[in-house]
Structures are given as C-alpha cells and as structure tokens.
Amino acid sequence: MLDIRSLTKIFATQPQKAALNGLNLQVQKGEFVTVLGSNGAGKSTLFHAIAGEFFPDEGQILLEGKNITFQAAHQRSRFIGRVMQDPMKGTVPAMTVAENLALAEHKGIKGKKLFSSITKSQKEQFQEKLALLGLGMEDKLEQPVGLLSGGQRQALTLLMATFQQPKLLLLDEHTAALDPATAEKVMQLTQAVIEQHNITTLMITHNLAHSLAFGNRTILMDKGKIVMDVQGDQRKAYTPQLLMEQFHQLAGEETTTSQQSFALL
Amino acid sequence: MISIQSLLGAAEQGLIYSLVAMGLYISYRVLEVADLTTDGSFTLGAACSACLATTGNPLLGLLMAFVGGVLAGAVTAFLQTVCKIQPILAGIITMTGLYSINLIVMGNRQNLPLLKNSTLFTMVEEILGKQMGGLVAAGAAALLVAGFLVWFLSTQLGLMVRAAGNNPTMLVTCAVSPAIGVVTGLCLANGIIALSGGLLAQQQKFSDSNLGTGMVVVGLASLIIGETIVGKGKTFRSVVGILVGSVVYRIIIALALRSNLGASNLKLVSAVIVAIAISLPAIRSAWEVHKRKKEAAAGA
Numbered sequence A: 001m002l003d004i005r006s007l008t009k010i011f012a013t014q015p016q017k018a019a020l021n022g023l024n025l026q027v028q029k030g031e032f033v034t035v036l037g038s039n040g041a042g043k044s045t046l047f048h049a050i051a052g053e054f055f056p057d058e059g060q061i062l063l064e065g066k067n068i069t070f071q072a073a074h075q076r077s078r079f080i081g082r083v084m085q086d087p088m089k090g091t092v093p094a095m096t097v098a099e100n101l102a103l104a105e106h107k108g109i110k111g112k113k114l115f116s117s118i119t120k121s122q123k124e125q126f127q128e129k130l131a132l133l134g135l136g137m138e139d140k141l142e143q144p145v146g147l148l149s150g151g152q153r154q155a156l157t158l159l160m161a162t163f164q165q166p167k168l169l170l171l172d173e174h175t176a177a178l179d180p181a182t183a184e185k186v187m188q189l190t191q192a193v194i195e196q197h198n199i200t201t202l203m204i205t206h207n208l209a210h211s212l213a214f215g216n217r218t219i220l221m222d223k224g225k226i227v228m229d230v231q232g233d234q235r236k237a238y239t240p241q242l243l244m245e246q247f248h249q250l251a252g253e254e255t256t257t258s259q260q261s262f263a264l265l
Numbered sequence B: 001m002i003s004i005q006s007l008l009g010a011a012e013q014g015l016i017y018s019l020v021a022m023g024l025y026i027s028y029r030v031l032e033v034a035d036l037t038t039d040g041s042f043t044l045g046a047a048c049s050a051c052l053a054t055t056g057n058p059l060l061g062l063l064m065a066f067v068g069g070v071l072a073g074a075v076t077a078f079l080q081t082v083c084k085i086q087p088i089l090a091g092i093i094t095m096t097g098l099y100s101i102n103l104i105v106m107g108n109r110q111n112l113p114l115l116k117n118s119t120l121f122t123m124v125e126e127i128l129g130k131q132m133g134g135l136v137a138a139g140a141a142a143l144l145v146a147g148f149l150v151w152f153l154s155t156q157l158g159l160m161v162r163a164a165g166n167n168p169t170m171l172v173t174c175a176v177s178p179a180i181g182v183v184t185g186l187c188l189a190n191g192i193i194a195l196s197g198g199l200l201a202q203q204q205k206f207s208d209s210n211l212g213t214g215m216v217v218v219g220l221a222s223l224i225i226g227e228t229i230v231g232k233g234k235t236f237r238s239v240v241g242i243l244v245g246s247v248v249y250r251i252i253i254a255l256a257l258r259s260n261l262g263a264s265n266l267k268l269v270s271a272v273i274v275a276i277a278i279s280l281p282a283i284r285s286a287w288e289v290h291k292r293k294k295e296a297a298a299g300a
C-alpha cells in the first residue's frame, strides 16, 4: 500500500547529518503503525516527505503502486489526510467552523461547487458529525475557529482530515499540545474513526504506552532510519518497560535528552 | 461649516473610492498582502474607461476597466505564485509596467478629457437630474460591488481566497493549491479597484496618468477609518465599514481643503492618517503596558 524505498533527505542547513538516511518502509493496507524516536530522529521529516512538503534527495515513495515522489503536496492531499502537532495549523482561525468544514468536505477543486454558499442541509450534516465528537462543537457552527480550544481544534482537524476517507492518515503528535484528559479524548476519537473506516495510519507519538496500546505495529526511528519494527505476536509481548530498554539500546548514545520527553504512563 | 452641496459631493466621491477600499479589503485584509498593483490598476481602469467613453461606449469602458484590472491582478499573482517574487515587489513591478501601458491606452497622452462625451454619470443625470444623478449612480455601483463581495466571500471559491490568506497550509490539506486563492483574490481585488478608477474618470470627466498615485494609502485610510467606526467582524460588517469609512474620509478631505491646508497637501494628510491608524494598536498596547508598569511600581 505505502512503499518507501531508500528515502534520503539532507537539509542545506545541516549538510553533515541526513534527516532521512536511506529509509525503507512498507506499510500494508489497514495497518495502524505507531512511530517512535527521540527528538530530531527524523519522524516529522518522514511525514513531510510523504505529504510532499519537499521532495527527497534520493529514493521513492509509492502509494498503491503509484509513484508519488514528485507529486505536489496539494495533489497528494486528495488521498492523504494529516493532523499535525500544532492545533493552529490544521484549520483557518478567521473562518467559522462551518466554513472550515465546507472547504474540507470535498478534496480538490473539482468536487466543489465553486460559486455556491454553504447550504442548510450541509450545516445539518456538519452538526451531526460534530455531535459525534462529543465536545459540544455542534452549537458552534457559526463561531470562528480561532475561538475554539486546542482540543476542539484538533478534533475538528481530525474530522476534516477524514471527511472523505483518506487512503493514508498521518498523525504527527496530534495530541501533544493537549491536556491529558483532552488528549485521551482525542485519542479515543482517533481510534474510533480509524477502526470505523479501516484507514491505513501512521502515528508519531512520544508516549510509549500509547505506542503499544494503539495500532498493530510499532517502529522506532533513529538518525533518519528505522531501527526497530515490531508487530504481531512479538509486539503483544512488549511492555513499555521493555520498549524503553530497547529504545536506549537502539537509539544510541543520544538518549539522555530524549528520556525526559518519554512519559511512561 | 460645510455645505450640503459639498457633503453630497463628498458622499459621491466616497462611494466611488469605496471600491478601492473594497479591493484592498480583499488583498490587505483577506489575503494579508500589501498589493501595490493598486496604484497602477486604478489608473488603468480610468484610462480604459475614458478611452472607450471618447468613442461613445462609456458602459463598455467600465466593463473593460474591470477586465483590465483583473489582468493586472493576474500578472501580479503570476509573479507571486509562479515566479515566487515577494508580494510587495511583485506589485511594484506590475505597477511600474502599467505606467507605460496606461499611457498607451490613453493614446500616448498624459491626460484624456471627456468634456462632451456621454458617461454613466451624464446618462443617469439625464433621468434623475443633476442634483441626485451622480450620487445615485455612484451609490448603485458601490452597493452592487459591496453585495457581490459579501456573497462571493461566502462561496467555496471565496473561502479558498480567505484560507489562502489566513492559513495556506490548511488549503493544501484540502487538496487545493493556495495559488488558486491568491490568483482569484488578486484578480478580483484589482478588477474592483480598476472599476473604481473607471467610474472616477467618467464622473470627473477626465483621466490622467497620475490619477492612481498614492491610491493604496487612500484606500487603506478609508478601510481603517471604517474599521474604527463600525468595527471588524464578518464580511458584511467590514463592507459596511468600508462604505462609511470612504465617505468619512472624503468629508475629512473636503474639510482639509476648506481649511488652509490646501489641495497639494492632501496626500500628506492621507499618509499621516494611515500611519497613525495602522500603528494605533501598537500605541495602545504600549500605553497599557506603561500604565500597568506604573501601577505595579506604585503597589510595590
């Protein structure tokens, strides 16, 4: 389904260090992969490359057999959904909840009725979807998104990213900016939407317990490469403690700083 | 202190110039770029409109003014999105090029008088009389464009323009290239601004190659005065603010003309208004901090 072959990216500002260093990754349809790695391991860079924010220096990205390595980012968005860490990034703060949803409802410009305003039936449909989130946003259709809380925004972004089921969903620490209770709530919503539509998903997290509790495969990145990949029965036997030990071993000498960012829940 | 006559005159002018502020609302407020194409596209509109009015086609002239402005906006948008030139510089480049084009449109003359030619304004004045005709024509044009703008910014394409200004990343995740929003916005903004120039040329019965000089500042002044009086908010509120602000701005100018400031200092007055109005939030917050510092010092 997703096939990444020897992907390399070296940023001009850090020529001595490859952010992605010949990375290989194959993901099957319906897989939910959690991605671990210390700060600077290249996790977000991998996601940016998959989403097309920049083109890699070397390597290929194939999605369902199609080579998308040099496809423009906005074109990939038709089948790749994204929720980023920063709640400000996924929505337009100056526009209302309904207006944000209307833009996200159909991907691309071909599916949109360019010269029509939001209809009543659209609003009712939005309200139904928002009610399912259970965050009280169904009454806030006409409010600017800028007035929502971070958790509400992330839930809204998740809804927008999965409005039309994407082939691939990328979640980059999408609950990291939220308080523990809201983070838990957004994680449950995430789990529900992924299971409901069986969406192939990659999720970056710094939470070791989450990385095992969610999904069916866990990978560990270090220095632009995948250094650990567990799934199936092998993964079932893992505990956060075991993962932590492996992490120290595999992610090398630089783990002292990353220890702090790893919360053992 | 100011006669009804000159008040009506100010209203008429204000309504015509309100289109400049509406165009700048799209580029400056919605797209969040300072688009300096404005000066050039305003003059281009005046040139197109005057040129066709001399051949007896004033209404076609207004249409061509709009079309010309759209094309000017398209050039700036092309420079911004495809050539990746900074928005301000892209606007300056187009504006500079337009200076020559405007002279060509006016038949290589610095100005083009419309003394005996029929215009939109003479046509309406024939029906409604000299007193109200001009005001009605200007008002109708302003309300038409205002209504269009409110409607347009609520459509899907309008939402794309708004998203392109406020958060282009989100537009990318919706599988729309932000360039579409930028192109649409700049074309529409400059089309409306050129229409304003076209209307002004027909109203004052002449076009001049320097008509648009400083028009960005004039438009921004009206926009900001409107926001100060009516407040910011949804598009509807902003557009009402623009109509009010443009008329108020013209009244201020009329007053300045009657005092001993003189016509040659008008641009300076506009510049000062804009500088003060745009820096007002910064001045206000600096003042707040200053006050609280003092209070804290007094409390300690």
Ligand SMILES: Nc1ncnc2c1ncn2[C@@H]1O[C@H](COP(=O)(O)OP(=O)(O)OP(=O)(O)O)[C@@H](O)[C@H]1O
Pocket (backbone or CB within 6 Å): A011, A012, A013, A014, A019, A037, A038, A039, A040, A041, A042, A043, A044, A045, A046
């Ligand atoms: N746009 C960029 N320009 C230059 N260097 C970059 C850029 N993006 C990332 N890098 C560098 O690439 C490396 C990998 O960064 P990346 O953001 O992918 O790490 P990460 O694994 O997501 O870390 P974190 O857990 O902190 O989010 C870092 O050294 C970073 O400084």
Ligand SMILES: [Mg+2]
Pocket (backbone or CB within 6 Å): A043, A044, A045
């Ligand atoms: Mg990251």
